[in-house]
Amino acid sequence: MSEIILPKFINIGAGKVNSVNDILKKLNCENPIIITDKTMVELNIIEPLERTLTEMQIRYEIFNNTMPEPTAESIEEGVKLIKNGSFDCIIAFGGGSPIDSAKAMSILASKGGKMEDYKFPVISLESGIPLIAIPTTAGTGSEATKFTIITNEKNDEKMLCVGPAFMPTAAIIDYELTYSVPKRTTADTAIDSLTHAIEAYVSKKSNIFSDTQAISAMKLIAPNIRKAFNNGKDQIAREKLMIGATLAGIAFSNSSVALVHGMSRPIGAFYHVPHGLSNAMLLPTVTEFSIPGATVKYSECAKAIGIASFNDSIEDSNKKLLTELKQLNIDLKVPSLEDFGIKKEIFLKNIDTMATQAIASGSPHNNPIVPSHEELILLYKKLCE
Ligand SMILES: NC(=O)c1ccc[n+]([C@@H]2O[C@H](COP(=O)([O-])OP(=O)(O)OC[C@H]3O[C@@H](n4cnc5c(N)ncnc54)[C@H](O)[C@@H]3O)[C@@H](O)[C@H]2O)c1
Ligand SMILES: [Fe+2]
Structure with a gap:
């Protein structure tokens, strides 16, 4: 332990x-x-x-x-x-x-x-x-x-x-x-906390303590993101998101974050994208890349966030997880890189440095699948498609 x-x-x-x-x-x-x-x-x-x-x-x-x-x-x-x-x-x-x-x-x-x-x-x-x-x-x-x-x-x-x-x-x-957190920040910060919980759970550094916190965090956060986004005064949603965020923090602090965070920090530093928003932009793509390295754990995430049932197979649960993460970004109006105002040529020019910084942060090494420098570049390029 x-x-x-x-x-x-x-x-x-x-x-x-x-x-x-x-x-x-x-x-x-x-x-x-x-x-x-x-x-x-x-x-x-x-x-x-x-x-x-x-x-x-x-x-x-x-x-x-x-x-x-x-x-x-x-x-x-x-x-x-x-x-x-x-x-x-x-x-x-x-x-x-x-x-x-x-x-x-x-x-x-x-x-x-x-x-x-x-x-x-x-x-x-x-x-x-x-x-x-x-x-x-x-x-x-x-x-x-x-x-x-x-x-x-x-x-x-x-x-x-x-x-x-x-x-x-x-x-x-x-x-x-x-209660006063604006809509956009409500969405971004909630996705940040959901990402903490998922990454803590699938991380190579996960353990029984962090897993328990991470699953509880997912159960509190996922069903309440859209509610708080659509009605900032929803007391129950605000309370559950808040406790979920702390539990997710405890989970990743005693396990780790992984590839989403590793790739997210350079996007934030180069283009001043708020932290939760760059996580949201990456979460579906990086999850798709990572699922083959931890199929059972990702299927358990799908169940914890309430979009797969216990009768669903591992494969079906993981498909549902990806569909939900993509839909969540649509519902929360997460912009693409281009919509955020980042020019594709400039993004492509910095990709090599961003991949180097992502690896140096240590977080990608905890991912269920550790990407090579070239794979990181391909993942960053996918965000521009
Ligand atoms: N230390 C860690 O473990 C850890 C983990 C994840 C992220 N981070 C870091 O945290 C920072 C992001 O923090 P954040 O997402 O909470 O955003 P933030 O602190 O940058 O706040 C975002 C905006 O929301 C406003 N705001 C905050 N609370 C508000 C409220 N109650 N009502 C109205 N406006 C409010 C702020 O003034 C700011 O303009 C990044 O620098 C990120 O790298 C740290
Ligand atoms: Fe974070």
Whole structure:
């Protein structure tokens, strides 16, 4: 059995953002800095967090200058602020981008160095400043993963940084914070979490613990994606997506992601496609390529997501899985590369570098079928057809 790593405290439920005070007490912290983004402040999504801290007379500062899909440069200002302040913990509030930014800031502010120094295959063990993660999207699972992903702007590489050092000390999973997530982001983040669950399940690093989390995540996420997309105020769908996303994060953090994520990061870094959206663009094509390497496990995914029955054969279940993943992209209006505005000639020109970066990230090695460099290029080319 693998070593399992989780946050020390995970508080779950409607309005649980209020429990931040309780967590601060348990961690013996009283001077937090909130790392967030401008949307959280402008749309006042951060209000319940601020109200709770103010009620308990906790002094805090807010840094809201994080960027979506953070770059190494974008976290420098926050690192300086933390180094020069007297904060004893970080509250990361927002989607995966502010949470990943905060994880990186926590390590750089306490251990020094540059983000490149922490890039996989380096495994970072020692934690930095304690971090409480409060996600406002139901997607990345970053609140319960031992990863952060920071883009190196010098070569457009999304660097995967790995290790217990990146596991938040505590997480608060409050689905009420996701009611305001726009339609497109609801779809993209939900597909990201579904991809985490499927990839954790079929990964060569899967184990009984991660399999159990992954199957539960698929059962919660899949039937609720279209519901939350069509009605953002659907309480049950929002709640199930949120818990599903955290479970999927726990699953892949204790197993791994695989080829979809390996190929997705270069698309995100080169063309600024949001992370979940580039996963969605890849998921049907990569699943089709990978099924022969794990026919039984993929058929179990089809059953967990509710589109195959226990009487269906392995082959029929896998056919249904592919049909569903393609239909899901149609229903969620996932654009093609071209519709997103990426010119085919430019995409083809960068394919070789993207394939090299995908392999270097390590994720494709966990796939049921490990593609060669040439096969990766063919898979990328399929996205342009
Ligand atoms: N660390 C991990 O384990 C892990 C796993 C997967 C992805 N990621 C990373 O996470 C990042 C993506 O995170 P994300 O998909 O959550 O998106 P995001 O954090 O970039 O947010 C997307 C947009 O949605 C807005 N938003 C977020 N919550 C909102 C809310 N409640 N209401 C209204 N608007 C809201 C944000 O302001 C932003 O404009 C990428 O950088 C990706 O690489 C990390
Ligand atoms: Fe992801």
